[in-house]
Amino acid sequence: MKTTGNTVFISGGSAGIGLAIAKKLNAAGNKIIINGRNEERLQKALTELKDAVAIQGDLSVEADRIRIAEDLKTNHADVNIIINNAGAAFGYLLSETTNAHEKALIEMNTNYFAIIHFTELMIPHLLEKEESAVVNVSSIAVYGSHKFLPTYGATKAALHSYTTALRQTYEEQKNLQIYEVYPPLVNTEFSAEIGGAAGIEPSEVADELLIGLETNLFDIPVGDTKIYANAIGEAMSKLAHAQELI
Template identity: 50%
Template structure:
């Protein structure tokens, strides 16, 4: 899988891992489209980078997703890579009053169902272009569950299974990667001690190496202790 000359859509691309991925891919001469809910933050992120455009969108909203897909088809028909990075997590423990079903609903919508929906809608565009790829960002917790993230863990485990099936289904037509970060030092992970995590750049660097080697499963940092690397 080549790491330059691509047109790449990154969800959740205005901050954290998504922003670092956009930064590294843009440096390599790729055209990068970032999307997210906060238009102001998106524009600010894009203004710091070259070859990056921002499209405001909420991947958990069907109408917004349809608008995003239509804009991609019209303005970036050469799109050949999607990095499903947008995520949501509730930090809590299961209890009789945890309201776990509501929390799980939002996590499953953001971390799993929206990815299935967006990927399906973009498949016609991806499959007509060379070097087509999907990168799904799961988590170490999909392999090593954490009680402080009970339903986030479940949503990432669902995404992990979907990623494997997507790869098996399309085989030679679509390169499907699973990026598996551990704790990363981002605003997203502040509530669970993100300041003790690895820098987002380490995640981006590992993905770039894995793309070059066609290494489908991409554990980063301590995730390597729990995940078997496969090609």
């Protein structure tokens, strides 16, 4: 799809991957609307963007999701791309906690249920546009869990499953495209407690997303995630070939 002249809403856009994507798309000639929970961080992020707008709110809260969706449709009617980037993750060991279910509930609500609802609120608006897109930021964790992130991976696997179904649902609607970005460990404040300093820079995720949009690459693996994606692609190709021989 086109990568300039869009109006893009980015949740979790005040820092980390979200801000890196905002900067990249802003520099490419797109109008940017960032969202985050902290007003001070949003205002700071705006100083790094040209003619951008911020909408404060917590998308994990239903009332905020509804308010933000209405704000976009009413006051920013030209929005044609939404990037669901905001997320939650807890690093811990199951053997050292008694509230894993509470942590999992927060992660699943933020990383899965909230995205489904917000996307549902915005889809009718996006379908009215000549060209539009939903971009879900998932994770390398789609391919497997880790003992230090015991419940996070399941939420991203769920998001991946939903994104696949969403893409299949609207595959005949040529004006709406569904993308999924799979970052590996990224050096952000969000990932600091799980060794994020050893990860790639957020700008690499933004670069790969722009390429994906330009080339209509709907599944966008980044960094080490490409190893998994390539292996699965080769396996599926071999399986298809074997079935042809039967």
